[in-house]
Amino acid sequence: xxxxxxxxxxxxxxxxxxxxxxxxxxxxxxxxxxxxxxxxxxxxxxxxxxxxxxxxxxxxxxxxxxxxxxxxxxxxxxxxxxxxxxxxxxxxxxxxxxxxxxxxxxxxxxxxxxxx
Amino acid sequence: xxxxxxxxxxxxxxxxxxxxxxxxxxxxxxxxxxxxxxxxxxxxxxxxxxxxxxxxxxxxxxxxxxxxxxxxxxxxxxxxxxxxxxxxxxxxxxxxxxxxxxxxxxxxxxxxx
Numbered sequence: 418x419x420x421x422x423x424x425x426x427x428x429x430x431x432x433x434x435x436x437x438x439x440x441x442x443x444x445x446x447x448x449x450x451x452x453x454x455x456x457x458x459x460x461x462x463x464x465x466x467x468x469x470x471x472x473x474x475x476x477x478x479x480x481x482x483x484x485x486x487x488x489x490x491x492x493x494x495x496x497x498x499x500x501x502x503x504x505x506x507x508x509x510x511x512x513x514x515x516x517x518x519x520x521x522x523x524x525x526x527x528x529x530x531x532x533x
Numbered sequence: 534x535x536x537x538x539x540x541x542x543x544x545x546x547x548x549x550x551x552x553x554x555x556x557x558x559x560x561x562x563x564x565x566x567x568x569x570x571x572x573x574x575x576x577x578x579x580x581x582x583x584x585x586x587x588x589x590x591x592x593x594x595x596x597x598x599x600x601x602x603x604x605x606x607x608x609x610x611x612x613x614x615x616x617x618x619x620x621x622x623x624x625x626x627x628x629x630x631x632x633x634x635x636x637x638x639x640x641x642x643x644x645x646x
């Protein structure tokens with residue numbers, strides 16, 4: 418158990434819909450990262466938040482957005498869903514800069530999104 | 534963007550054999566991480582490497598940070614059935630404030646009892 422929690426575990430929805438994925442980082446971690454894992458693209462970085470602020474964006478579609486709340490949990494919002502958005506979505510967290518392991522990212526169990 | 538070439542893509546080995554896999558990059562990385570992922574689960578961090586030339590062990594696992602900072606190796610000794618899974622290398626590029634991991638495509642390990 419990494420200490421990172423994600424809900425829901427599974428999500429099945431239809432094209433055109435909007436969903437929200439939730440992540441709680443490990444206790445004490447200020448950074449949250451979102452990744453998408455699909456069969457053909459592997460693990461792709463989407464976005465990084467640190468203490469409520471967006472720090473870096475990767476290959477995140479404009480239909481996707483994220484935020485980190487004051488209690489440090491994060492939500493990934495996916496809208497106008499398409500069949501190709503079906504994938505595993507992971508969040509990860511890491512310790513604050515200045516700690517010895519701040520580059521190590523610990524992953525949650527993931528949310529499997531199926532768009533029908 | 535940066536890409537990591539991970540090889541081999543898959544391996545079938547007998548229980549008890551040693552395993553070796555590697556990742557190479559065209560760019561310099563300042564951190565290498567190795568993860569294992571079981572089906573339907575999140576990647577689990579196995580080993581973290583921070584310095585060029587560093588050799589780090591975690592039980593039967595040993596990983597090395599290449600001297601050129603463009604490659605890394607993972608070795609598993611005396612494999613057992615529970616070693617089955619997909620192993621990913623991941624790297625953090627040099628550059629202040631860069632925390633987005635780049636992942637290899639994974640090495641799928643199968644262990645024959």
